[in-house]
Amino acid sequence: MTAVVTRIQVSGDRPYDVLVGRALEDELPALIEGAAQAAVLFSAPLRARAEQIAEAAGVPALLIEVPDAERGKTVEVAAMCWDKLGDNNFTRTDVVVGVGGGAVTDLAGFVAAGWLRGVRWVPCSTSLLGMVDAAVGGKTGVNIAAGKNLVGAFHPPAGVLCDLDALGTLPADDLLAGLAEVIKCGFIADPAILDLIEGDPAAVVDPESPVLRELVERAIRVKAEVVGVDLKESGLREILNYGHTLGHAIEKREKYTWKHGHAVSVGLIFASALSHLSGRLPVDVFERHRAILSLVGLPTSYAPEAWPELLSAMRVDKKARAATLRFVVLDELAKPGILAGPDEALLERAYAEVAR
């Protein structure tokens, strides 16, 4: 039987496809046509897959190993990669390939965006979170001391490969992290996602299950529709940041040792509490957040004493405008909006829902 490949188009000035399927490495040569060489960025756990992808590229490939997870998402690591491209005479027709989870593909995209002011790149996503979110939409970047993803560029890829075979080796906790972004998509745009998870929570953590594939494709479609009309986050794209204002603050406080998806999970409780306590979101939808995130085993609470530090970290969130904090909230299921400048008492009451 021929394996089915699903192609989801992302529109925009330079449209591209997100491919979901199995054994997708043979799709790479078409995406990098005209390149004389490829730089394949990867971290240690993905060495074997990176070598396989480098082999399939059909052009000489420079393998560049970077530190794993958030340790690789730094300006210093990006500079190390640029030095290697320079040493190997990378020109504008050459291509950067990222093989890994969201951390490696965010870095690879940033390296590509900076090199010669922008060369082609292809994320070969290997984590659930990467497939449904990080590899799609052209947000690339690194973390700095002041906060998460504060330096980066919008630089859409030439195409995205989401090879479901990779999920077979993904640690269970990282699969869970990806589910947080899938659940986010359920609340902001596609409630069928929530029904699927609530209907069969065991299937959603089985890398072989058709339910997981359906969730991957649904979440990608949500993201593709949004970034296809608002690449640079001038409006609509902000909805993808639901749960992230507090989530990023937690990641910073934890010195990036918490998984992004776990921090977003706590952030979703906070954002839904803010939505409800500001009189916008009915209580049942608010409570559904805690229920579904707990059902799959994601965290829903965080340290009570952390609030002052988190509030200060949230002030450098990209959605803030001058001193005004802005949050993505829900008015009802699948109806996101913006809450600008909530008073501190309201923020504290929402945090009490997290700190319990």
Ligand SMILES: NC(=O)c1ccc[n+]([C@@H]2O[C@H](COP(=O)([O-])OP(=O)(O)OC[C@H]3O[C@@H](n4cnc5c(N)ncnc54)[C@H](O)[C@@H]3O)[C@@H](O)[C@H]2O)c1
């Ligand atoms: N650019 C965007 O739009 C966007 C969207 C969402 C998240 N992100 C970023 O993505 C990052 C999180 O991504 P993540 O959850 O994939 O974490 P990650 O990239 O840190 O990967 C988590 C761990 O899983 C390992 N791993 C990945 N795939 C594997 C596989 N198939 N087999 C074995 N091990 C594997 C990695 O080596 C790492 O140790 C964060 O930095 C976040 O800010 C970016």
Ligand SMILES: O=C(O)C(=O)C[C@@H](O)[C@H](O)[C@H](O)COP(=O)(O)O
């Ligand atoms: O693609 C987006 O836009 C998102 O907000 C998706 C988020 O899940 C993702 O974590 C993104 O990297 C956050 O972007 P940031 O601009 O807040 O750093």
Ligand SMILES: [Zn+2]
């Ligand atoms: Zn995210």
